[in-house]
Amino acid sequence: MTLLGPAEIRDLAEQLELQPTKRLGQNFVVDGNTVRRIVRTAKVEAGDEVLEVGPGLGSLTLGLLEAGARVTAVEIDSRLATQLPLTVAALAPESSERLTVITDDAMKVANLPGAPRRLVANLPYNVSVPVLLHLLQSVDSLETALVMVQAEVGQRIAAAPGSKVYGSPSVKAAWYGRWATAGQVSRQVFWPVPNVDSILVSFERGERPGSEQERRATFTLVDAAFAQRRKMLRQALAELLGGSAAASARLEAAGVDPTLRGEQLSVGDFLAIARAA
Template sequence: MTAPDAPLLSATDIRRLATELDLRPTKTLGQNFVIDPNTIRRITAASGTTAEEHVLEVGPGLGSLTLGLLDAAAAVTAVEIDPVPAGRLAQTASEFRPGAGDRLGVLLADAMHVSAAAIDSVRPARAPGPPTALVANLPYNVAVPVLLHLLAEVPSLRHGLVMVQEEVADRLAADPGSKVYGVPSAKAAWYAEVRKAGTIGKNVFWPAPKIQSGLVAFTRRNPPETTATRKQVFAVVDAAFAQRRKTLRAALAGWAGSPVAAETALRAAGVDPRARGEVLGIEAFARIAAARPERGTGA
């Protein structure tokens, strides 16, 4: 952990590093670098990270948030898909946080497919154990699948804070019955309690995005008790929202084999067949999955 008044990357620092690396931020990789130190302090504080924790960061870019996390945590493992900033990150950390080399691990990988074993392979020497917190500025175009993948793949993650497109933040944190409640909301709820933790303006980024960002906080919890697997429950969620304006009896007909079979499963699960998926919590989806007769095996 570093002194709280240690310098963070400024807009000048970010542009200097980008020039040095001949790095031009791309929409393909969702590269929007935070250039405001106060925003980094806000994110780090809101994440609830403690000095005893090992933090997993996705998409560190040029290292703005990485430095803030090194100030707050015992160690940081950063997963970066772009080899150019990934190759510079350790040097940036040593320049701004001398002596922090054994507290930072850098993994060149796609967070959409990264494994817990790969993350562990670059565990910093001073990390107290596997990562317990996820704090990241996630690329807008893959934010939901990356978050869900990491929650599934890295069970040591107990809590976290991610910055995403504000619309996505609203969806992830939505409760059943909300107009924006859907697949991301239900699937995230399988793993954790999720809430919106704030809004971030456009001008703290370079380049500035066209839309605001939202902060999403989560706290791990046990999934619903069910005899169905996660894969089976998520199949029900996908089917229910594929035709979200239809009743569940109709929307789940393909999943169950027929409208009659869907109604039978729904009634066995204590769910009104005339209801729509947008009013169900993850526990109800789990009951429906468990009530499907002769369902196939899944993981």
């Protein structure tokens, strides 16, 4: 199959009178080897149901179809969503029936056709974390993911407690399963070239540790703890839990040292605090 290169990407952009925007995080992959590496790392096989978010001009879409996957692509830009099936029909007509394009905001989708098992995407830098968390919460069929995000963001998502980059996204992502970095991606494989490098981050779903009500309570605690991450938990959670003394008592009831900071706690620790109410 012919994948999109720099010339084809620019031709498509010119045809659509498209000026990539930072608002939509539009940076298009122009290197076929990188596309095939992503598909290979994601372990996509023939017959897999794959969700792709932000397919753009179709670089990764074509690579997924080449591997034999059935692809549901969610694209917020109506021009790109309209063009994508035409590009596939021109370059891989035998794959057209395996592509479904949905014109929508990925932050709003829930029930998707085909019950996709894998998420494989080059996520827009500006919304990568909220999109990921929304999809993991809303699309129950997802079992694995391989996403390309800004390197700093990807390292934070996959970070373990105690790491310098461990934060709110790390804890919330861990609610859904196991994360790991899976390789760097040079900024030079994109058009336009972004100001940062990217990273691949992999995910395998695990059993959710608590109910939906407990998730919301846990995430509220996480937000409070990391809003003042340099403070001890008894101080950072004081306003939320009714004062420093009440916070200390709640933390001790959960088996958590009140003098610790949020960056030292696992998602299980935060859940224990929520359950100690």
